[in-house]
Amino acid sequence: MATDSQAEIAASLAALHDLGPGYDQALAEGLVERIGADIDKRIAAAIDSRVTAEVDSRILTQLDRYAGCRHQRRRARRMIRAERRTIRAEQADRSAWQSFIVALGSMLVALPVTAIVLKGSPGGAAIMLMAVIWVVVGIINVAYIMRKQATRE
DSSP states (O other), rough: EEEEEEEHHHHHHHHHHHOOOOHHHHHHHHHHHHHHHHHHHHHHHHHHHHHHHHHHHHHHHHHHHHTOOOOHHHHHHHHHHHHHHHHHHHHHHHHHHHHHHHHHHHHHHHHHHHHHHHHHOSSSHHHHHHHHHHHHHHHHHHHHHHHHHHHHH
């Protein structure tokens, strides 16, 4: 298990200890969801690597068969590059969609919180708190996008 996952587990246990037994179900569900997502990523990466290895081995078999034909080798290399471009494009599309969902979800959470703050005590302090809430939402969204880009590279 990666150190990030271990840190998340430790943080969840600390949160459970701080919050008390009333939140154990929600914390457990969140922990299971994060571990499930990590397992899904590992499985997807393993499947992708196996598929890529299988495609490459089949193409290399064709290259061996046509070792003397320069145009066949070029064609096979083009096929490999085209397949890899397609895979990268699909992964980028999936990543963009996930970023959009996270941004939309965080804004949908921030809207009711903003309404509660403004309804509770209208005034300068409420406006400052609302601004802080939206700045935090923006920071979270930017950090998520930056993390996604760093993992792709």
